[in-house]
Amino acid sequence: MNTIQDLFTLMFFPGGLFVLALGxxxxxxxxxxxxxxxxxxxxxxxxxxxxIAKLLVKEEVIPADSNRLLFIGLPILALAGALTxxxxxxxxxxxxxxxxxxxxxxALYLLSLLTVCTGLAGANTTDRFSLVGATRTLxxxxxxxxxxxxxxxxxxxxxxxxxxxxIIADADGxxxxxxxxxxxxxxxIGLLGKLEIAPFNAPEAETEIVAGALTEYSGxxxxxxxxxxxxxxxxxxxxxxxxxxxxxxxxxxxxxKTLLLLLILVGIQSLVARLRIDQTVGLWWRWGxxxxxxxxxxxxxxxxxxx
Amino acid sequence: xxxxxTVPQRFVVPIGPxxxxxxxxxxxxxTVDGEQVTGASVRLGYAHRGIEKATEGRNxxxxxxxxxRICGICSHVHATAYCLGVERLAGVTAPxxxxxxxxxxxxLERIHSHLLWLGVAAHEAxxxxxxxxxxxDRETVMDILEALTGxxxxxxxxxxxxxxxxxxxxxxxxxxxGLELLEExxxxxxxxxxxxxxxxQRTRGVGATTREQAEExxxxxxxxxxxxxxxxxxxxxxxxxxxxxxxxVVTATAGDLEARFVVRLQELFEAYRLIRAVxxxxxxxxxxxxxxxxxxxxxxxxxVEAPRGELFYFIKSNGTDQPERIKVRTPTxxxxxxxxxxxxxxxxxxVPMILAGVDPCFSCNDRMVTVYSGDTAHTQWTWKQLRQYGxxxxxx
Numbered sequence: 287m288n289t290i291q292d293l294f295t296l297m298f299f300p301g302g303l304f305v306l307a308l309g310x311x312x313x314x315x316x317x318x319x320x321x322x323x324x325x326x327x328x329x330x331x332x333x334x335x336x337x338i339a340k341l342l343v344k345e346e347v348i349p350a351d352s353n354r355l356l357f358i359g360l361p362i363l364a365l366a367g368a369l370t371x372x373x374x375x376x377x378x379x380x381x382x383x384x385x386x387x388x389x390x391x392x393a394l395y396l397l398s399l400l401t402v403c404t405g406l407a408g409a410n411t412t413d414r415f416s417l418v419g420a421t422r423t424l425x426x427x428x429x430x431x432x433x434x435x436x437x438x439x440x441x442x443x444x445x446x447x448x449x450x451x452x453i454i455a456d457a458d459g460x461x462x463x464x465x466x467x468x469x470x471x472x473x474x475i476g477l478l479g480k481l482e483i484a485p486f487n488a489p490e491a492e493t494e495i496v497a498g499a500l501t502e503y504s505g506x507x508x509x510x511x512x513x514x515x516x517x518x519x520x521x522x523x524x525x526x527x528x529x530x531x532x533x534x535x536x537x538x539x540x541x542x543k544t545l546l547l548l549l550i551l552v553g554i555q556s557l558v559a560r561l562r563i564d565q566t567v568g569l570w571w572r573w574g575x576x577x578x579x580x581x582x583x584x585x586x587x588x589x590x591x592x593x
Numbered sequence: 594x595x596x597x598x599t600v601p602q603r604f605v606v607p608i609g610p611x612x613x614x615x616x617x618x619x620x621x622x623x624t625v626d627g628e629q630v631t632g633a634s635v636r637l638g639y640a641h642r643g644i645e646k647a648t649e650g651r652n653x654x655x656x657x658x659x660x661x662r663i664c665g666i667c668s669h670v671h672a673t674a675y676c677l678g679v680e681r682l683a684g685v686t687a688p689x690x691x692x693x694x695x696x697x698x699x700x701l702e703r704i705h706s707h708l709l710w711l712g713v714a715a716h717e718a719x720x721x722x723x724x725x726x727x728x729x730d731r732e733t734v735m736d737i738l739e740a741l742t743g744x745x746x747x748x749x750x751x752x753x754x755x756x757x758x759x760x761x762x763x764x765x766x767x768x769x770x771g772l773e774l775l776e777e778x779x780x781x782x783x784x785x786x787x788x789x790x791x792x793x794q795r796t797r798g799v800g801a802t803t804r805e806q807a808e809e810x811x812x813x814x815x816x817x818x819x820x821x822x823x824x825x826x827x828x829x830x831x832x833x834x835x836x837x838x839x840x841x842v843v844t845a846t847a848g849d850l851e852a853r854f855v856v857r858l859q860e861l862f863e864a865y866r867l868i869r870a871v872x873x874x875x876x877x878x879x880x881x882x883x884x885x886x887x888x889x890x891x892x893x894x895x896x897v898e899a900p901r902g903e904l905f906y907f908i909k910s911n912g913t914d915q916p917e918r919i920k921v922r923t924p925t926x927x928x929x930x931x932x933x934x935x936x937x938x939x940x941x942x943x944v945p946m947i948l949a950g951v952d953p954c955f956s957c958n959d960r961m962v963t964v965y966s967g968d969t970a971h972t973q974w975t976w977k978q979l980r981q982y983g984x985x986x987x988x989x
Contacts, residue, residue, distance in 0.1 A: 560719020
């Protein structure tokens with residue numbers, strides 16, 4: 287009986303299919319809001335579902351000069367990583383399905399797995415757009431990852447725990463973004479970098495390198511990568527909302543807070559032009575890291591004073 | 594196909610003939626070292642349509658409609674350049690009212706072309722919101738053009754010896770209303786391109802062309818004016834009604850992409866001013882002068898200022914109702930070489946921006962050139978030989 291229940295939570299709700307469905311719905315919200323901001327009509331609610339369904343049934347062309355195993359395996363690994371990360375965050379307001387000491391680090395690195403897989407997938411082909419895209423993807427990974435991680439660890443330092451549900455319990459419904467505004471901003475902008483959306487969409491800048499690292503992907507592989515991206519969006523939004531916006535207990539609160547965050551993301555996206563990759567790196571290492579480190583210093587000293 | 598690893602490879606990023614950055618087919622090869630561009634070459638000819646040759650088999654009136662279709666964006670200036678040239682050959686002058694209406698449509702077309710460019714350039718910079726907004730506002734001027742001429746693209750406003758339509762009070766009102774909206778929006782765009790931090794990071798100092806470079810490379814139009822070269826056919830050799838409605842040439846000195854944005858947007862204000870001036874002082878009179886069917890042998894050069902720069906027509910008549918030769922040189926051809934010069938040393942990410950900065954229009958500048966050299970005999974290929982060449986070329 288327990289096995290069946292475990293399987294259900296893993297495969298259907300709140301893990302597995304539910305995350306995928308939620309991811310696609312949020313993708314639609316993102317696209318629709320973006321379109322409305324830009325004075326366009328935007329897609330109808332089922333468009334992301336239709337896109338994925340279409341890609342899944344499409345023929346997948348595997349380039350002759352790439353490693354077949356990697357070409358097929360990388361998207362699966364990427365989606366699996368993102369879906370596994372989803373198990374450690376309070377999805378839809380429920381407690382995380384699995385929890386152990388240090389699961390924050392595991393969840394964050396499972397999310398990065400998607401980016402690493404994208405980079406490897408690009409480097410796996412000899413397509414020139416893919417190669418440039420892969421270089422950019424990995425360069426970007428190294429620029430936003432450290433500040434993003436540090437920003438996520440801010441609440442952890444205060445809670446003196448690296449376990450996601452303990453951090454949320456410690457905050458006890460307080461909005462940490464008031465006391466750690468820098469961490470919140472860096473986490474939010476780090477999310478933009480993680481999801482490769484404007485202004486950090488240099489790795490897939492269509493006017494320069496077509497579709498970046500994923501240029502050679504056509505059918506199922508592309509669908510899986512995109513699903514992975516959708517799940518990443520959900521997990522990222524959930525984490526930031528849970529840590530910085532006083533937890534996400536209950537479905538209505540979860541939806542409200544994550545959509546609010548998404549609205550902010552759309553606002554940023556629509557107001558900026560694309561940064562060049564060197565500008566992205568400069569921005570993160572010159573500002574992001576320094577600001578977060580400064581906040582860390584304040585937090586550590588404050589903790590020391592209190593102890 | 595496996596890469597040959599024994600030979601040192603140059604990493605070439607091809608842009609085109611099919612590429613999302615290009616709205617028309619052209620082929621650019623950029624050799625890159627990481628993100629740095631170290632070499633650039635351009636290959637054109639993917640949209641060659643043989644229009645120049647086709648004009649020789651059509652009469653003067655038919656050619657008007659053919660030549661207007663050289664460019665989908667600046668169709669009116671092509672027709673104007675042709676009409677002015679042919680009228681000069683025939684010794685006919687179009688009435689003042691017709692000349693003023695030609696100017697009016699030309700300036701409306703400039704507005705639509707510059708707004709279109711603003712959107713394309715913003716899209717290349719990844720600033721899609723500006724792209725969508727500028728194209729939305731461009732609809733205003735497209736609606737005006739449609740109301741005036743009945744067409745959104747190939748307006749067909751010109752006739753040999755005049756224009757086809759007259760202005761009514763309702764149309765004048767519509768234009769005034771549209772201009773009011775556009776002027777307000779243009780102020781907003783000038784504000785955005787000169788103050789938006791992320792856009793400035795992509796435009797300020799990028800693709801900077803000095804005045805000397807601009808003159809050396811023979812740049813024309815807004816691209817040259819952004820580098821401080823005061824070159825504008827509307828003031829240097831005024832045509833149509835431009836002698837009566839003088840143009841204030843807009844220039845900038847920086848020569849970078851920001852300057853090109855600013856020059857094109859400031860030219861919009863100039864266009865609004867000119868259109869209002871024409872509407873206020875529209876000369877009365879006829880719309881068309883009588884044209885002869887045949888034109889005695891002569892040749893002439895006709896130059897006009899297209900939205901992208903100087904448009905050059907050479908027209909030769911031979912006493913029949915058909916031209917002997919028509920040669921068209923479009924502004925893109927003059928500007929395109931600068932892309933290859935400016936791209937070297939810049940970031941790969943800036944290349945589409947630099948390319949868009951000259952406002953390229955490929956299909957109008959594709960030509961076929963036969964080079965006669967001393968040692969090879971000039972041969973003409975049959976269709977069969979040409980087909981075989983194509984098969985062999987792609988089999989390699």
